[in-house]
Amino acid sequence: MIMYKSEKLVQHIKQLIENGSYSANTKLPSLRAQAQVTGYSLMTILNAYQTLIAEGRVYSKEKSGFFISEYNYNTYQKTNTVETSQPQKIKINSKVFSYLKQTQASDYIYFSSAFPDEQCLYNTKIMKILAHYAQQKPIGTTNKNMPPGNLKLRQQIANRYILQGIPTQADDIIITSGALDALNLALQTLTQTGDYILLQDTIFYGAWQAAERLGLQVITLPTHPQYGFNLQAFEDLLQAYPIKVCSFMLNSHNPIGFTVNDKIKEKIASLLEKYQVYLIEDDTYQELYYFGQKPLPMCYFEHQNRVLHCSSFSKVLGANIRIGWVRTETFSEKIQHLQLMSTLAANTLIQETLANFIATPYYDKHLQKLRKQLYQRKNLLYHLLLRYLPSSCHIHYYSSGYFLWIELPNHLNSTALFQILLSQNIGITPSHLFSIHEVPHNYIRINSSFHMDSQHKQAIISLAHAIKYLIYQRMPALLHYFKTDSNAFRRL
Ligand SMILES: Cc1ncc(COP(=O)(O)O)c(C=O)c1O
Incomplete structure (x- = not known):
C-alpha cells in the first residue's frame, strides 16, 4: 500500500x-x-x-x-506532575525478564521485537571484512582493543560527531558492549546508591533496569503530548528535587517515537547548566531518521560537558554486534575503571571489523538502504493498521525509527491484549513495560520493520480482532453473541 x-x-x-x-x-x-x-x-x-x-x-x-502555530510549552498541568512523581526505588527487572521469556518462541510473529528485521541489517561487505580478520593469526592484539577501545574505531565514531558540528576526539569515545552497557556505565559513573535521578515517565525498560541495579531514587517526567519533552515540568522538577542525573531519549524515542526539536534541546541544555545536572542521553536510534538531517544530540547544545552521549550499532547492524559507545570529554577514566570491573572490553574481532567497515563508503550506503526500507515498511504497516484497527485506536506515527505506538480506547488493558495474542503466537509490547506507574496501561508498541507477508498481515487482522473482542467484552449482550457464533470475530 x-x-x-x-x-x-x-x-x-x-x-x-x-x-x-x-x-x-x-x-x-x-x-x-x-x-x-x-x-x-x-x-x-x-x-x-x-x-x-x-x-x-x-x-x-x-x-x-x-x-x-505558536509553540506551546505549557500543555502539561502543573499540579499533576509533582504529585505523580514522588521519588521511588524501582522494581521492574522481574517483569521485563518474564515478558522476554514469554516472547522468545521461535515460531513467533515478532511485532514485539526491539530490533529491526535481521534481513534489513544483513550486509555482505561487513561479513567479508569479518571473515578476513577471522582468518588472521593472531586476530589483532588484545591490548589494542582494551578500554577505551580500538583507536581506529573511536576515530571513525568521533568523525561522525565532527560531521554534525560537534568537536570530538577519539579520546572522548569509550567503546562498550552495546548501548545498554554504555548506559549502565554512564549511570554508575555519575551516581551513588540513593541518589535522585530523573527519567521520562515512559521510556525503554533498560533505563529502569539500570536505575534498579544501582538502587537509585527515580523521579519521572511527564511526556508532552505534542512535543514529547515537557520543559515546564522539567524545570519544576529540577527546582523541587536535588536531581543529580537525568537519563533521557530525545531522538526517535523508544517506545513513543518522537524526536524533540532543536529549540527545546537548546532550553534543556541551558537548564542542565543552570541546575548543574548531568544528562545521560540514549541515542540508540540516531541513524534511523527519514527526512532532512540526522537529529542533533544534546552535546551539540551543551558546553559544560554535562552530557554523556550513549549509542550503539545494534539498530543498524544487529544486536549481536554488541558494540556501543559513550561520548564524554570528562569521565573517560572513570568509565574505563568500571569496565575493568565488569565487561572488561568489547569483542576484539568485532571492533577490528567495525573499524574497517565504517571507514568505507559501504557503511553509509548500508544506512541509506536501511532507512529507505524501514521507512517504506513503517508506512505500509501504518496504513494497514489504519485500515483494520477500530477507529477508536490512535496510532502515533513519527517519521523516524521503526516503532508505532498505539493508544487503545481508554478502558482497554494492553496486558490483557498481550496475553490474548501470545496464545496465538503474536508478540506485541504492552505499555506497562515502559512505565513504573500503576496507571491504566492502554498503549502497545509494534515493530514495523518486518516484511509484510501473508502471515504478518494475518497477525495484524488478529490484532484488530482481539482489540474488538476486548471492546465488546465490556458489552455483555455482544459477548454472548461471540460465544454462540465462532465466526463473529472475523465479521467485525
Ligand atoms: C532505547 C534503547 N537503548 C538501548 C538499547 C540497548 O541496545 P544495545 O543492544 O546496543 O545494548 C535498546 C535496545 O533495544 C534500546 O531500544
Whole structure:
C-alpha cells in the first residue's frame, strides 16, 4: 500500500517543525508554490494543510496564507506532575525478564521485537571484512582493543560527531558492549546508591533496569503530548528535587517515537547548566531518521560537558554486534575503571571489523538502504493498521525509527491484549513495560520493520480482532453473541 501524497507532505512538514527548520509563525509556501516544488496537485496540498490545521500545527490567516502555530510549552498541568512523581526505588527487572521469556518462541510473529528485521541489517561487505580478520593469526592484539577501545574505531565514531558540528576526539569515545552497557556505565559513573535521578515517565525498560541495579531514587517526567519533552515540568522538577542525573531519549524515542526539536534541546541544555545536572542521553536510534538531517544530540547544545552521549550499532547492524559507545570529554577514566570491573572490553574481532567497515563508503550506503526500507515498511504497516484497527485506536506515527505506538480506547488493558495474542503466537509490547506507574496501561508498541507477508498481515487482522473482542467484552449482550457464533470475530 502506498502512502498518500497529502500524508507524505503532512509528515514532511511535521518533521521540519520538529527539527526546528520551521519555527512559530513561519509562513508556509502558498498552495501554488508548494505544488510547483512537490509536483502535487493543489487539492493534495490543501488536504495536507487542512490536516495540519486540524492537528493544531498550522493556522490560516485570511488573505495572508498558512502559518506554523505558536509553540506551546505549557500543555502539561502543573499540579499533576509533582504529585505523580514522588521519588521511588524501582522494581521492574522481574517483569521485563518474564515478558522476554514469554516472547522468545521461535515460531513467533515478532511485532514485539526491539530490533529491526535481521534481513534489513544483513550486509555482505561487513561479513567479508569479518571473515578476513577471522582468518588472521593472531586476530589483532588484545591490548589494542582494551578500554577505551580500538583507536581506529573511536576515530571513525568521533568523525561522525565532527560531521554534525560537534568537536570530538577519539579520546572522548569509550567503546562498550552495546548501548545498554554504555548506559549502565554512564549511570554508575555519575551516581551513588540513593541518589535522585530523573527519567521520562515512559521510556525503554533498560533505563529502569539500570536505575534498579544501582538502587537509585527515580523521579519521572511527564511526556508532552505534542512535543514529547515537557520543559515546564522539567524545570519544576529540577527546582523541587536535588536531581543529580537525568537519563533521557530525545531522538526517535523508544517506545513513543518522537524526536524533540532543536529549540527545546537548546532550553534543556541551558537548564542542565543552570541546575548543574548531568544528562545521560540514549541515542540508540540516531541513524534511523527519514527526512532532512540526522537529529542533533544534546552535546551539540551543551558546553559544560554535562552530557554523556550513549549509542550503539545494534539498530543498524544487529544486536549481536554488541558494540556501543559513550561520548564524554570528562569521565573517560572513570568509565574505563568500571569496565575493568565488569565487561572488561568489547569483542576484539568485532571492533577490528567495525573499524574497517565504517571507514568505507559501504557503511553509509548500508544506512541509506536501511532507512529507505524501514521507512517504506513503517508506512505500509501504518496504513494497514489504519485500515483494520477500530477507529477508536490512535496510532502515533513519527517519521523516524521503526516503532508505532498505539493508544487503545481508554478502558482497554494492553496486558490483557498481550496475553490474548501470545496464545496465538503474536508478540506485541504492552505499555506497562515502559512505565513504573500503576496507571491504566492502554498503549502497545509494534515493530514495523518486518516484511509484510501473508502471515504478518494475518497477525495484524488478529490484532484488530482481539482489540474488538476486548471492546465488546465490556458489552455483555455482544459477548454472548461471540460465544454462540465462532465466526463473529472475523465479521467485525
Ligand atoms: C532505547 C534503547 N537503548 C538501548 C538499547 C540497548 O541496545 P544495545 O543492544 O546496543 O545494548 C535498546 C535496545 O533495544 C534500546 O531500544
